[in-house]
Amino acid sequence: MSAPALRGTGLAQRFGSRTLYHDVTFEVAEGEVFVILGGSGCGKTTLLRQCIGLLMPTAGSIALLGDDIYAAAAPARDAVLRRIGVMFQSGALFGSMTLLENVMLPLEVHTDLPPSARDRIARLKLGLVGLADAAALLPAEISGGMVKRAAIARALALDPPLLFLDEPSAGLDPVTSAGLDQLILELRRDLGLTFVVVTHELASILAIADRCLMLDRGAQGVIAIGDPKRLRDDSEDPKVRAFFRREAA
Amino acid sequence: MAEAATLAAAERDGARVLSVRGRLDVAAAGILWTEALRDAATEPARPLVIDLAGLEICDTAGAALLLAMEQARPGAAFEGARPHVAAVLERARAALVEPPPSPPAPPVPWHTVIGQGLAVASDGFAYLGEALVAVLRLPTRLRQFRIADLLRSADQAGVRAVPLVLLLGLLIGLILAFQSLIPMRRFGADVYVANLVAVSLLRELGPLLASVVLAGRSGSAFAAEIGSMKVNQEVDALATMGIDPMTMLVLPRMAAALLVMPALTVLLEAAGLVGMSVVLVGSGIPLVAIGNQIVAWVQPADFYGGLAKAVVFGAVVAAIGCRAGLSAGNGPRAVGQAATSAVVGGIVATIVLDGVFAVLFFRLGL
Structure with missing residues (x-):
């Protein structure tokens, strides 16, 4: 049996004397769409930042594709981090570069591909997310939904097996958001990718997630983990029920 | 694997x-x-x-x-x-979609280039008109004119620029005196270096260099600050709240620049005279002789004319910086472009205006 794509063990994060969460343990299997959810301020994005090597946890460990990233030496950690792709909430596209140049950047830095090959591969990635016609545009010239798609294309540049998406639906209309959900499912199906998605968009969670992990600020940790539809229908936890039924706390 | x-x-x-x-x-x-x-x-x-x-x-x-x-x-x-x-x-x-072949760029006809130039010029005049209107309407919009912003801008553009201005003035005085001393000595006219440098500094170089410092330090800062506000839709927010961006953002900065420029110019000129004196005293000319030469040769019109230029340069540099920010496009590159055009525009405008002042002073016999 292969190692999980991502494993978090006993994770904790404290800021000064304030504990955001503690003892967070989970695994994400290869090919799974795993959603981290919860209310505002519960630590979803913090947990994501720990998973992608940007924030060392106060306690616990993160194994990405079988390697403990915070225990590894810097070169080994960099090699592991090159095997993941990240889409940030704002897209974080470089405003001075066209979409094509944004996608080509990791290929230029990390591969020996000749320029024509980089161009071809970058166009292919943009085509994968439905932006083949927008290659020459700047990020400022495209819509919010297109920015998210372009950010996914850039995250796919080095063909990582594991993708992290931070709030992919934030700020998008329901139709665009549903299109993005569809894209995630297609990429998982066609390319066998594993997704870890941070979101609190209920419709997206139910549409894409195989399993989800729910954080809670009051409990300072995980209050539920499993199939979101089963959690919605069967959970005894009032906070979980309130979240899935959109009830005021 | x-x-x-x-x-x-x-x-x-x-x-x-x-x-x-x-x-x-x-x-x-x-x-x-x-x-x-x-x-x-x-x-x-x-x-x-x-x-x-x-x-x-x-x-x-x-x-x-x-x-x-x-x-x-x-x-x-x-x-x-x-x-x-x-x-x-x-x-x-x-x-995989093959990129369409990019068509060759059509040549731009000359009348289009002229039209674009005229459009830029008319935008500039429109902006000046808006600024003028904002000044005239200021009494009815005093609540929108924030004194705190004026003081902050004056601190940024003036007080914090003092060390740089003093250093620059000192170095310019030293260099001018040293470079002039060599040829003047051949004619036994060492002592007249004081006249030459003093008049150059007070009439020309003092306001000019102070204006260049203002454009480089503060014009770019004004453009970046207002440009970021534009990108973040803060300028739009002001407009929707019924607050005139010109009154709230541009006028305090223009007023601040207008106030600090004479002070910066005087400091630069004083530092330049000190630098010149160091060189001349080092070459054997007594300090009293230097002072006498300056007092006898420099006219009040040299000093006040320089100050008048400094005031105008300050207002123009600040106005160009604010305009570059207000006309910034979207994205971080737009902010950088705004800062660049503020500096370039400020320096070019300063030199053009300096030429205008030269003609004007000549006509007035100053």
């Missing part, structure tokens, strides 16, 4: 067969790309089969290579692909 992909050529039933084996990921594609396309294009008269039976892993970069091989050799056929490889290949085929 499978080994990195390899390429092997063989023959079968008169066809050329290229077998791709192992793991064709982005790294392997980078190594194989040139060789694979060359191999695919070899012997164009014979059919080509690309055998993928030994290909265990293929990502989209690998699929891009396979499709490039297929394109390099029209009629080439894939065979033996495992289901997951075939799925990636099909997905990549659907995604």
Whole structure:
């Protein structure tokens, strides 16, 4: 049996004397769409930042594709981090570069591909997310939904097996958001990718997630983990029920 | 994990067969790309089969290579692909859209260039008009004119620029005196270096250099600050709240620049005179003689004329900086462009205005 794509063990994060969460343990299997959810301020994005090597946890460990990233030496950690792709909430596209140049950047830095090959591969990635016609545009010239798609294309540049998406639906209309959900499912199906998605968009969670992990600020940790539809229908936890039924706390 | 992909050529039933084996990921594609396309294009008269039976892993970069091989050799056929490889290949085929050939840029007719230039000039005049209107309406909009912003801008543009201005003035005084002293000494006119440098500083170099410092330090800062506000829609927010951006953002900065420029100019001139005196005293001219030369030669019109220029330069540099910010586009690059155009515009305007003042002073006999 292969190692999980991502494993978090006993994770904790404290800021000064304030504990955001503690003892967070989970695994994400290869090919799974795993959603981290919860209310505002519960630590979803913090947990994501720990998973992608940007924030060392106060306690616990993160194994990405079988390697403990915070225990590894810097070169080994960099090699592991090159095997993941990240889409940030704002897209974080470089405003001075066209979409094509944004996608080509990791290929230029990390591969020996000749320029024509980089161009071809970058166009292919943009085509994968439905932006083949927008290659020459700047990020400022495209819509919010297109920015998210372009950010996914850039995250796919080095063909990582594991993708992290931070709030992919934030700020998008329901139709665009549903299109993005569809894209995630297609990429998982066609390319066998594993997704870890941070979101609190209920419709997206139910549409894409195989399993989800729910954080809670009051409990300072995980209050539920499993199939979101089963959690919605069967959970005894009032906070979980309130979240899935959109009830005021 | 499978080994990195390899390429092997063989023959079968008169066809050329290229077998791709192992793991064709982005790294392997980078190594194989040139060789694979060359191999695919070899012997164009014979059919080509690309055998993928030994290909265990293929990502989209690998699929891009396979499709490039297929394109390099029209009629080439894939065979033996495992289901997951075939799925990636099909997905990549659907995604890969050849870029349309970019049409040559049409030549821009001369009247369009002139029209664009006139449009820029008219925008500039419109902006000046808006600023003037904002000044005239200021008594009715005093609540929108924030004194705190004026003081902050004065601190930024004036107080914090003092060390730089003093250093610059001192160095300019030293250099001017030293460079003038050598030729003047040949004619035994050492002592007149004081006259030369003092008049140059007070009439010309003092306001000019202070204005360049203001454009470089504060004009760019005004443009970046207001440009960021524009990008973040803060300027739009002001407009929707019924607050005039010109009154709230531009006038305090213009007023601050207008107030600090005479002070910066005087400081720069004083530092320049000190620098000049250091050189002249070092070459044996008594300090009293230097002072006498300056007092006897420099007219009040030299000093006040320089100050008048400084006031105008300050207002113009600040106005250009604020305008660059207000007309910034979207994105971080736009903020950088705004800062650049603020500095360039400020310096060019300063020199052009200096020329205008030179003609004006000549006509007035000053």
